[in-house]
Amino acid sequence: MQKVPFTTGYLTAHCGDDAYGTLDGYKAEGGYETARRVLKKGTPEDLIETLKASGLQGRGGASFIAGQKWSFMPGAEDDTGPRYLVCNADESEPGSFKDRLLLERAPHLLLEGILLAAFAIRAEKTFLYVRGEYGEAIRVLTRAIEEARAGKVLGPRALGSRFAHDVVLVRGAGAYICGEETGLLESLEGKKGQPRKKPPYPAENGVFGRPTTVNNVETLCHVPHIVEKGADWFRGIGTAESPGNTLFGVSGHVVRPGLYELPLGTPLDEIVFEHAGGVAGGRKLKAVIPGGLSMAVLPAGQVDVPMANEFLRERQTALGTGGIIVMDDTTCMVRVACIITHFFREESCGQCTQCREGTGWMNRIVSRIERGEGRFEDLALLKDVCAKMEGKTICAFADAAAWPVQGLLRHFPQDFQSHVTHGQCPYPGSFVLA
Amino acid sequence: MTERVRIRVDDVEYEVDAGRTVLQALDDCGALFPERDGKRPEQTDALIPHYCWHPKLSIDGSCRLCQVEVRAGADAPPKLAIACNTPVSEGLVVDTKSETVAAARQGVMELLLINHPLDCPICDQAGECKLQDYAYTHGVDHARTREPRRKAKKRVDLGPTIVFDQERCILCRRCVRFCREVTGTGELGVFDRGDRSVLETFPDEPLDNAYSMNVADICPVGALTTKDFRFKMRVWFLEDVDGICTGCSRGCNVHIGVAKNAVQRYLPRRNDAVNGTWMCDDGRLSYHEIAREDRLTTCLVREQAIGEDSPQLRPASLDEAVAAVAARLRPLLDAKGPGVIAGIASAHASNEDLRAFKTFLDVLDVDTIGLAVARGDSDDLLVEAEKGANGAGARAVGFGALAPVADRIRGGGIEALIVLGHDLFADGSLDARALAGLDTVVAFDTHRSPVERVAHVVFPVRHAAEKDASYTNSAGIVQPVQRAVVPGPEVRDEGDFLQRIGAALGLAGFETETETEAESKAGDGAE
Missing domain, CATH: 3.10.20.600 (Ubiquitin-like (UB roll))
Structure with a gap:
């Protein structure tokens, strides 16, 4: 892996050395002891309570309270069939590369988090959906899963407990939308990655029609630490509303x-x-x-x-x-808007009218402004298109496409106006569009 | 029993089944298409406009036009949600008219139109296009786009029945779901993504199934059109008449599209007890038989002219034909009685005509009677094996199996046969040779058929689309039809001819002037 500077804390404590690279190395640092204890002596209910008490927010982007998400899953009384945990490792948000570090340098921390989460929601199997471009992560994880199976960390008696669990690694194929949790589930089922309408929610009808929880990599990596050190410890870090x-x-x-x-x-x-x-x-x-x-x-x-x-x-x-x-300060915000809208135009799944048509329209308007062919009314038009998209579609993709444009218009209208007034980009030194 | 809940939609309260969504529940109680009776859904504004939702397909939730404001109770805050996928719950309040809803709909309409070719003047769907209609009622009246519209494929030949215009498609995916969920053939899919998404068939896999033309019905825009009706007629020239398809004993309900006293098309008419919203392609195209060249338009009487080797069927007037029947049957009745006469009914005749036939035979005291029906392929969806709309009606009137009648004919016990329809030889128990020795064969039929070869007198009768009558389908449902087109002046109902024949034979209760005649004298030309 390319060396990136990082500051460490409990999550990344051993990401700079090779300690977490192998099962033995992870165990030597006390790894899997928390999961072993919980799987043998704990209950799913207690685990969910601990998570709720910790206030851990999902780290996949939506910041939904993780313990609450787990609690949506049916309880023990539902014995109609299997249920699944899905680990969302399709890190595809431009600007985001945090999960990659954990996947490549702390695979067993993730697997321990998976075991705990799976125990909490009574899942017999985890699908680990990894971004297809993460070749190194896939190599590391494949080896870690094999090690864990051989070392009886996974299997019919995971960590010597009566809890059976296995992890199946699935490679994504390069679509941003497959990082959206129900788009991911569709992709996992071998279908075109298009988010599902809700209801039903995944906890009721997820992958292969079974109750499913989807958690982000980093979210799951927090879990062993929270369970080991307690919700109060976790609450002591960060802010009151956003701990950790x-x-x-x-x-x-x-x-x-x-x-x-x-x-x-x-x-x-x-x-x-x-x-x-x-x-x-x-x-x-x-x-x-x-x-x-x-x-x-x-x-x-x-x-x-x-x-x-x-x-x-x-x-x-x-x-x-x-x-x-x-x-x-050399950055042209209209070019930024071009890049952002181009990205979302490319990646929209195309189901919902507003997103399919709105992402394309925004990109065409912004590109026209960048070329110096804009009109002053285009600024209001852009805002209006954003309003027509935001909060009105199956998934949050349309919001994700509208918010950055709204932000750029809110804070940098002068960049847009200047393009319209002068008929050209006022930032000759700004980065070049691909 | 299903639990019921009360919901309120724009100040109207409905009691609906729990477990349904708002659109489904409104459709269940007939409120979604308030003026549905007698009109196609394409002609009436839905209470909540929608594109991708269809009552007989799974919920898609992608067009977003059916957005409404819902509140969990009168005091709860409103939330914008799609009506097609919002479950009903006790006390749910739905607002379809708020400013927020209007703005959301307007947004959808504007975005649907930014890449639409707006070629309504040359589009076959114009006049029954939901994009056009909702653009007027819920959309904006001007375009704010400066950019060129998306280019895509035009006039794509999707298969034997359908032509596709990719630019007009709004990607509602009704057709995709139809082919996956109803026919199970899955020919269609949406390929690529974002604003490059396009509807296509899979390479070298044409859209070719027995129900393919339904995709044109459910296409809300002019993207999918049938080769049969395409560019044939502007739909606003069409009058819609309620009819049924006569192709098989299912009796699918149809809207008969009529112009210039000709049937221009059949479209399935929704009847959840019979055909839902679908019909098969064969049935849909069966209207062509109404005006086909082999229609019988005059009475025919077999006569031998001077110089001919054998007698030939030749056109005759109504009176000549009736007199010819009487001249043949009267001596036979007088000499040998009704026991040598047989009557065979048809699954193509209406209940009214079948009852008239039965009455005629009863008065004659003929008891050798049966029903001739053709059988063919059937499927699990709609197509029934019995190829005729009224086999059940004929049986209900008293016409049973053909075999005993055929046996008596073959055994030589029958000298005269009165037969409705053209399925006499369909099951193979009878053929022209078996009937060759009969003294008299009187046939009533819509079309020329092999029965003619042995017939002495042939009467031209009306098609189901040409009469006010009723037919009983295989499930025993009696279905009325209305006259859609007026046939030639000599084409009449079986009952009308029988009335005249009965009168000519001097049978009790048969008058010389029939009701139909009196009616046609009074109101001829009105339709």
Whole structure:
């Protein structure tokens, strides 16, 4: 793996060395002891209560309370057939690369998290759906699963308990939408990756028609630590509403792009200027996308915000996947809009009218403005198209396509206006569009 | 019994089955298409507009046009949701008219139209196009696009029955679900994604199944059109008449599209007890038989002209034909009695005509009677093996198996045969040779058929689309039909001819002037 700088915490403690690379190495660090204890002596109910008490928010982008998600699954009284855990390792949000580190450097931490989650929801099997481009992660995970089976960590008596579990690795084929949980389930079933309408929700009717919980990689990696050290310990980190550490992936115009494990609530400016070393080349900060491409941008003047949803919400953006994209003052925000809308136009699954047509229309409007053929009314038109898409479709993809455009228009209207006025891009030095 | 819940839609309360969604529940109680009676769904505005939802297909939830505001109770906050997939619950309040709903619908309509070719003037769907209709009622009246519209394939030949215009398609996927869920043939799919999504067949796999033309019915726009009706007639020139398909004993309900006193098409008419919303392609195309060249248009009487080797059927007037029957049957009756006469009914005749036939035979005291029906392929969906719309009606009137009648004919006990329809030889128990020795064969038929070869007198009768009558389907449901087109002046109902023949024979209760005649004198030309 390419070396990326990172700061460590409990999640990434051994991601810099090889300690977690093998089953023995992980066990030597006390790995699987928590799961062994819970699988033998714990109950699913207690486990769910612990998770709920910890307040762990899902790290896949939506920040849904993980324990609550588990509790939606049918209880022991439902014995109509199998139920499944799906680990969403299709990390595909542009700007987000945190799960990759965990997949490549802490596979057994993930497997332990999987075992605990599966025990909590009484799943007999986990589908580990890995982004197809993550070749190294797939290699590492395949070996880790084989090791775990051979070492009886997985199997009919997982970790010597009476709980049977197996993990099946499935490779994605490169669609962003297959990271959406029901799009993923469709893909897992061998179908075209198109999100499902809800209801039914996965906990009722998930993969292969069975109750299913979908959890993100990082979410599951928190679980062994929470169970081992307790909900109170976890609550002691981060903010009251958003406890725990998270992995911030910083990219763009910074001195030290990389992954930084920090408590939720760490100020964005601290992450950008201290941990990531500030803007590269001595230039000035212009804007930061705080949580992956689908979150609204923040202008330089608003980066003094703690990175937790309760604070980001006040600035009309959100934590998303914690992928922080930093842009300096040479960046043309219309070009940024071009790239973002092009991405979402390419990746829309095409089911819902507003998303299928809206993503394409936005991209065509923005491209026209970038070419210097824009009109002043296009700004209002763009906002209106966003409003027609937001909150009206099967999944959150249309929202994810609308929010960043809304953010750019909100904070950088002058960039758009300047293109219209001068009929050309005012940032000759800005990065070139592919 | 299913639990019932009460929901309120725009201040109207409905009691509906639990476990249904809002659109399903409204459809269950007949409220979704308030003016459905006598009109095709394409002609009436739905209470909640929708594209991808269809009462007989799975819920798709993708067109997003059926968005409404729902509240879990009168005091709960409103939430925008699609009516097709929102489960009903006790006290659910649905608002279909709020500003939020109107804006959401307008958004969908505008976005559906940004890439639509807007070629209504040359589009065959114009006039019964839901995109056109809802653009007027729920859409915007101007385009805000500067960009060129998406180019896609035109005039795609999807198979033997359907032509596809990819640019007009709004990707509702009704046709895809139809082929997967109803016919199980799965020929269609949506390929690629985003705004490059296109409906296609799989390579070298044409859309070819026994029900393929239904996809044109359920296509809300002019993307899928049938080769049969395409460019034949602007739909606003069509009058819709309720009829049934006479292809088999299912009796699928149809809308008969009529113009210029000719049937232009059949479309399935929804009847959940009979055919749901579908019909088979063979049945749909069976309307062509109404105006086919081999229709009988005059009475025929077999006569031998000077210089001919054998007698030939030749056109005759109604009076000549009736007199010819009487001249043949009267001496036979007087000499040998009714025991040498047999009557064979048809599954093509209406209940009214079958009753008239039975009465005629009863008054004559003929008791050698049976029913001739053709049988063919059947399937699990709609097509029944019995090829005739009214076999059940004929049996109910008293016409039973053909075999005893055939045995008596072959045994030489029969000298005269009165037969309805053209299925006399269908089951093989009788053929022209077996009937060659009969003194008299009187036939009533819509079309020329092999029966003619042995017939002495032939009467031209009306097709189901040409009469006000009723037919009983295989499930015993009596289905009325209305006259859609007026046949030639000499084409009449079986009962009408029989009435005249009875009168000519001097039978009790048979008058010279029939009701039909009086009616046609009074109202001829009205239709």
